[in-house]
Amino acid sequence: xxxxxxxxxxxxxxxxxxxxxxxxxxxxxxxxxxxxxxxxxxxxxxxxxxxxxxxxxxxxxxxxxxxxxxxxxxxxxxxxxxxxxxxxxxxxxxxxxxxxxxxxxxxxxxxxxxxxxxxxxxxxxxxxxxxxxxxxxxxxxxxxxxxxxxxxxxxxxxxxxxxxxxxxxxxxxxxxxxxxxxxxxxxxxxxxxxxxxxxxxxxxxxxxxxxxxxxxxxxxxxxxxxxxxxxxxxxxxxxxxxxxxxxxxxxxxxxxxxxxxxxxxxxxxxxxxxxxxxxxxxxxxxxxxxxxxxxxxxxxxxxxxxxxxxxxxxxxxxxxxxxxxxx
Amino acid sequence: xxxxxxxxxxxxxxxxxxxxxxxxxxxxxxxxxxxxxxxxxxxxxxxxxxxxxxxxxxxxxxxxxxxxxxxxxxxxxxxxxxxxxxxxxxxxxxxxxxxxxxxxxxxxxxxxxxxxxxxxxxxxxxxxxxxxxxxxxxxxxxxxxxxxxxxxxxxxxxxxxxxxxxxxxxxxxxxxxxxxxxxxxxxxxxxxxxxxxxxxxxxxxxxxxxxxxxxxxxxxxxxxxxxxxxxxxxxxxxxxxxxxxxxxxxxxxxxxxxxxxxxxxxxxxxxxxxxxxxx
Numbered sequence: 001x002x003x004x005x006x007x008x009x010x011x012x013x014x015x016x017x018x019x020x021x022x023x024x025x026x027x028x029x030x031x032x033x034x035x036x037x038x039x040x041x042x043x044x045x046x047x048x049x050x051x052x053x054x055x056x057x058x059x060x061x062x063x064x065x066x067x068x069x070x071x072x073x074x075x076x077x078x079x080x081x082x083x084x085x086x087x088x089x090x091x092x093x094x095x096x097x098x099x100x101x102x103x104x105x106x107x108x109x110x111x112x113x114x115x116x117x118x119x120x121x122x123x124x125x126x127x128x129x130x131x132x133x134x135x136x137x138x139x140x141x142x143x144x145x146x147x148x149x150x151x152x153x154x155x156x157x158x159x160x161x162x163x164x165x166x167x168x169x170x171x172x173x174x175x176x177x178x179x180x181x182x183x184x185x186x187x188x189x190x191x192x193x194x195x196x197x198x199x200x201x202x203x204x205x206x207x208x209x210x211x212x213x214x215x216x217x218x219x220x221x222x223x224x225x226x227x228x229x230x231x232x233x234x235x236x237x238x239x240x241x242x243x244x245x246x247x248x249x250x251x252x253x254x255x256x257x258x259x260x261x262x263x264x265x266x267x268x269x270x271x272x273x274x275x276x277x278x279x280x281x282x283x284x285x286x287x288x289x290x291x292x293x294x295x296x297x298x299x300x301x302x303x304x305x306x307x308x309x310x311x312x313x314x315x316x317x318x319x320x321x322x323x324x325x326x327x
Numbered sequence: 328x329x330x331x332x333x334x335x336x337x338x339x340x341x342x343x344x345x346x347x348x349x350x351x352x353x354x355x356x357x358x359x360x361x362x363x364x365x366x367x368x369x370x371x372x373x374x375x376x377x378x379x380x381x382x383x384x385x386x387x388x389x390x391x392x393x394x395x396x397x398x399x400x401x402x403x404x405x406x407x408x409x410x411x412x413x414x415x416x417x418x419x420x421x422x423x424x425x426x427x428x429x430x431x432x433x434x435x436x437x438x439x440x441x442x443x444x445x446x447x448x449x450x451x452x453x454x455x456x457x458x459x460x461x462x463x464x465x466x467x468x469x470x471x472x473x474x475x476x477x478x479x480x481x482x483x484x485x486x487x488x489x490x491x492x493x494x495x496x497x498x499x500x501x502x503x504x505x506x507x508x509x510x511x512x513x514x515x516x517x518x519x520x521x522x523x524x525x526x527x528x529x530x531x532x533x534x535x536x537x538x539x540x541x542x543x544x545x546x547x548x549x550x551x552x553x554x555x556x557x558x559x560x561x562x563x564x565x566x567x568x569x570x571x572x573x574x575x576x577x578x579x580x581x582x583x584x585x586x587x588x589x590x591x592x593x594x595x596x597x598x599x600x601x602x603x604x605x606x
Contacts, residue, residue: 051448076450087441091370103362104451106349114343132373148445152347 004029004064004156004187005050011058012045012211019045021211022059027189027204029155032182034202035191036305042211043191044084047160050189051081064155080149080157084164087145090134094125094144097133101151119147123177139170146177157181159190163197175200195305207308214308222304231277232267233284234293241266247287248280258306267297269307349450359452363459367433368466377429381467385422385475392418392542393482403547415479416496416568417541419472420561423504424536426471428528430464430508431515435524438516438606457603461508468504472497488574496571499584503564506588509595516602540565560587 003026012020020042027033035043048054050061052072060067066074081087088097095116102112120126123143128136133144142162149157159178163171178201182188192198198205199219207215207222215222235241241259245266248257254276255269270277277296284291350358371377397410404413437443437456446456476484476493486493515524538552539545539561545553556562563583570576 048444053444053447073450076448079448081444081448083441083444087445089366089370089442090440091373092366096366096369100362100366101445101449104359104446104449104455106347108344110343111345115345149448152449 001029002065003027005033005189006062007046007050007059008061009059010046010049010056010061012042012049012054012056018211020049020056023208023211023213024059025206025213025216027187029187030182030185031203032178032188032190032201034198034205035189035208036195036198036205037191037208039193041208043208044160045211046208047081047158047189047191051079051158052076053081077152078155080152080154082142082146082149082157082159082162084161088133088141088148091132093130093132094120094136094140094147095129097144097148098151101148105152115151119150123147137170139166139173142166142170142174143177146174150181154186156187156189159188161191161193164193171197207305209308215304223298225304229270229272229296229298230267231270231280232265232295232297233281233289233291234263234265236264236290236292238264240264240290243287244284244289247283247289251280251283254280256307264292270296356452356454356458359455360458360462363446363455364462364466365459367459367463371463371467377467380426380429381471382474384425385418385471386478388418388422389415389475389478389482396542400543403544409483411479411483412485412572413544413569414542415475415482415484416572417539417565419475419479419496419500419568420503420564421536421539421541422471422475423468423500424507424532424561425529426468427464427504427507427511428525428532429467429511430460431511431518431524431528432521433460433464434512434515435519436521438519439521443603443606453604454600457512457599461505461512464508465501465505468501468508469497472500484572486572488571488576492571492574492576496568499564499567499571502588503560503584506591506595509592509599512599513595513602516599516606519606535559536561560584563587 005025005027007026008024010020010023011018023042023046025033035046037043045054049056050063050068052068052075055069060069062068063075064078066078068075088094089100092100098116098119099112102115103109107115117126117129120129123146125140125144125147128140133141136144146159146162162178163174166174175197178188178190188201190198190201202219204216204218205222206213215225217225233244235244238261241261241264245257245259248254248266248268257266257268259266268277268280270280274296281291281294349355371381393411393414397414400413401408401410404410434457437460443456447453452458476497480486511528514527518524518527538548538556539559540556541561545556545562548556560583563580564587567576567580567584570580
């Protein structure tokens with residue numbers, strides 16, 4: 001079976017800004033693809049082109065076999081879209097929002113009411129069905145938005161940063177719903193700022209930065225590509241941390257170190273070369289860094305991300321609150 | 328349509344027809360337009376600021392202007408013409424013109440909140456949101472016009488030209504408001520933020536509606552302002568409505584108004600549709 005989403009050399013520029021600059025990837029039916037990248041990397045622009053909201057300046061994209069430009073209406077019949085902000089009408093009730101979309105899709109009045117009730121129940125919104133969405137909590141709005149995008153039973157679901165700004169329990173419940181949908185055969189394309197989210201949900205991850213794909217694979221593959229372990233050095237205070245990071249940044253054979261202000265640690269990818277690790281420790285010792293602890297660690301997706309993106313900064317709102325030194 | 332949504336879904340019993348069968352061709356535009364218009368109209372009673380501008384402001388304007396300024400301005404009118412007879416047709420145009428500002432705010436709101444994206448990701452007519460907005464706003468303007476005329480009659484306005492002329496007054500005023508809505512739609516689609524849309528809408532509607540014969544005869548204005556006021560489309564519409572109210576209408580009053588309504592629509596409606604397709 002051909003991939004349900006095929007993206008080939010997609011381009012989009014806004015003036016001089018090449019938001020998407022030659023992105024290619026495919027998504028297999030029934031799988032979850034995580035599109036990962038820092039703010040402004042081109043994730044949302046890519047999704048907007050796939051969802052027919054924006055026409056590409058170059059390249060092609062097909063969703064469920066339909067070209068997003070020439071057969072945009074056929075594409076729209078097979079997709080559901082949940083945007084960065086909840087795109088439901090705040091003044092309408094939850095039920096009215098669902099009913100309206102069901103009617104627009106061509107269901108009868110009774111059919112639309114039935115479908116609305118069905119989705120409200122599934123997303124635990126039945127009690128709030130007749131309240132305007134403006135009275136909903138953030139998590140309820142996001143569930144309502146997801147429910148609206150599922151009215152037409154889409155084959156492909158675009159989740160554009162579905163949990164940004166949600167509290168942890170709402171996020172978990174959204175993850176659960178996403179897994180259920182995938183279990184029913186829905187293909188999901190997820191963009192996210194949260195590395196943890198991609199790690200949890202995505203079968204495959206495409207990392208993009210400056211509008212181009214810079215890495216692709218399963219979360220495990222990406223971690224393995226990092227060549228294994230990192231040296232993690234813990235120090236006593238922030239001054240020491242900055243000193244340690246600076247020393248390691250100047251180390252010529254070393255990779256880019258990552259500083260974690262909360263844990264007071266700096267980590268350095270060392271491949272499987274314990275010699276580099278030993279050198280790093282001695283550089284720190286010579287620089288009179290007061291080392292509290294050190295150990296070797298398997299890389300997290302954060303490390304992968306940081307080493308891949310040229311900017312060297314984590315996507316905003318990343319859970320681990322790490323940050324590299326500004327260079 | 329609003330009653331149908333509140334009827335409980337048949338949670339027990341047979342599952343209704345859930346197939347998705349959309350009408351084709353031009354019927355699709357009417358179908359989608361009806362649903363999106365419903366969406367805008369059903370929230371009208373729930374939106375206090377719109378309700379205020381629709382029902383309360385017109386009443387306040389009629390009462391305030393008639394009783395506060397009436398005594399002073401009546402002297403500049405031909406003898407025997409009560410101020411209410413002069414004011415009501417004028418204030419009708421002014422209120423309708425102000426009312427059309429809601430079109431830009433509504434569209435900017437839908438754009439900034441991602442509602443337009445939602446509709447455009449559905450397999451429906453491209454311009455559904457735009458059509459729904461304009462239709463709903465026209466219905467609302469008609470409501471405004473009827474409220475004003477009822478209050479007008481209470482303060483002394485009379486349909487001397489008969490009921491048909493009264494109906495034509497409403498049709499003319501609302502048609503002009505409809506044309507204005509297309510201009511405001513362009514503003515809403517360009518600024519994309521409700522607060523800016525509100526300001527950008529009103530900032531020119533104020534001089535447009537006040538530098539006219541809406542509240543005072545043009546002859547009372549300074550000489551340099553008179554040509555502007557006299558040729559202002561708001562004045563032309565107000566004068567036609569006054570003619571209809573007393574039953575004296577000449578072709579020379581009708582053609583300019585018709586030309587403005589058609590002209591504005593021909594220029595701004597396609598512009599709004601094009602703009603909407605690319606936002």
